[in-house]
Amino acid sequence: MTVVSVLTFAMLGGGVLLSLVRLARGPSLLDRVVATDALLVIISAGMAVFAALTRNPTVVPVLVVVSLLGFVGSVSVARYIGGMLLESANDGRPAAAEAGTAEPAGAAEPAAAGRTTTEGDRT
Amino acid sequence: MNDVDSVADVIAVACLLVGAFFCLTAGVGLVRFPDVLSRMHAGTKPQVVGVLLIMTGSAIRLVGSSVIWMLLLVAAFQLLTAPVSAHMVSRIAYRRRHVRRDLLLVDELGGGPDLYRGDEPADAPPEEPAQAFVESQPDQGTGAGDGKA
Numbered sequence: 001m002t003v004v005s006v007l008t009f010a011m012l013g014g015g016v017l018l019s020l021v022r023l024a025r026g027p028s029l030l031d032r033v034v035a036t037d038a039l040l041v042i043i044s045a046g047m048a049v050f051a052a053l054t055r056n057p058t059v060v061p062v063l064v065v066v067s068l069l070g071f072v073g074s075v076s077v078a079r080y081i082g083g084m085l086l087e088s089a090n091d092g093r094p095a096a097a098e099a100g101t102a103e104p105a106g107a108a109e110p111a112a113a114g115r116t117t118t119e120g121d122r123t
Numbered sequence: 124m125n126d127v128d129s130v131a132d133v134i135a136v137a138c139l140l141v142g143a144f145f146c147l148t149a150g151v152g153l154v155r156f157p158d159v160l161s162r163m164h165a166g167t168k169p170q171v172v173g174v175l176l177i178m179t180g181s182a183i184r185l186v187g188s189s190v191i192w193m194l195l196l197v198a199a200f201q202l203l204t205a206p207v208s209a210h211m212v213s214r215i216a217y218r219r220r221h222v223r224r225d226l227l228l229v230d231e232l233g234g235g236p237d238l239y240r241g242d243e244p245a246d247a248p249p250e251e252p253a254q255a256f257v258e259s260q261p262d263q264g265t266g267a268g269d270g271k272a
Contacts, residue, residue, distance in 0.1 A: 004136050011143035018150030022162070030159045030216050037208060038153055038166040041201070042146050045177045048194070049139055052181035060181075060190040063197045071204035078211040081219070 005053050012046045033077050040070035131183050138180030145173030157226065159216040167209045174201050 016039060023035040044066040047059045152165025178198045182191045 004140065008139050008143040011140075011147040015143075015146040015148075015150035018147075018154045019166075022153045028159065028219075030212055030219070031162060033212055034159065034163045034166045035153060038149055038170055041170050041174055042150070044197070045142065045146055045174050048174075048177045048181045048197075049143065051190075052135065052139060052177075052184040055184060057185050057188045057190040060185075060193045064193055064200070067197050067200050067204070071200070071208055074208045075211055078208070078215050082211075082215045 001053070008049050008053070009046065012042055012049065015042045016046075029077070029081055033074050033081075037070055037074040040066055040073070044070075131186070135180040135183035138176045138183065142173040142176030142180065145169045145176065149173065160213055161226075163209055163212055163216070167205050171201055171205050174198065 019035045019039045019042065023032055023039065026032045026035055044063050047063055047066070051057055051059050051063075146169075149166055149169045152169070153162055156162045156165050175198050178194045182194045185191060185194070
């Protein structure tokens with residue numbers, strides 16, 4: 001049992017350390033978001049391993065909270081970065097290419113309509 | 124601390140060990156992969172498998188108590204939320220050009236005459252701040268286009 005405990009927590013701790021390395025080194029904010037998500041999931045897995053190895057079910061409600069918190073955190077930071085986009089008012093498509101044809105009620109031009117549908121597929 | 128004394132406990136311990144190994148794999152992939160999309164692939168998929176295996180092992184070990192439904196709830200939440208967060212992170216990564224395009228095998232959004240290159244990373248300073256500011260204002264662009272047409 002001690003061997004199993006040491007092995008499992010060593011592997012989980014290795015995963016935590018590697019995701020902390022990515023969290024420190026990550027060149028962009030999205031790398032850090034991904035690393036934080038993985039870190040929270042590994043932490044919840046470690047608590048589940050603790051609950052299983054000691055047959056101690058008191059930490060299990062914390063697991064639900066941590067898993068939901070990781071999801072909410074990563075999604076909110078991703079939406080925040082999406083709001084930081086320069087062209088976010090135009091929903092991510094380049095504003096200069098749309099400058100000639102972008103009519104707000106533009107069903108009159110078929111080229112503009114076709115472009116709008118393809119861009120809509122992209123979003 | 125209880126000992127391993129039955130076949131179910133052996134299965135549970137095997138599930139815990141394999142799940143912990145998948146979590147270690149997720150960490151290794153998170154460090155070694157080159158860009159955001161592949162790191163996210165490493166950070167979500169083995170992660171979900173590892174958490175599912177660990178929840179299975181914990182449920183086998185904790186059988187008889189009332190928290191098994193909570194473990195099942197955690198597994199279901201993981202299955203529901205991991206694709207959503209991965210989709211949002213990858214969409215923002217594509218729009219902010221954090222994608223190594225030379226490593227992509229299939230790029231269904233790019234190629235062709237109207238290459239969708241994505242936005243500049245907005246936290247980095249743009250090369251020409253004045254032009255970037257003008258391009259970020261859609262009303263002025265449409266007004267100029269209508270005036271010329």
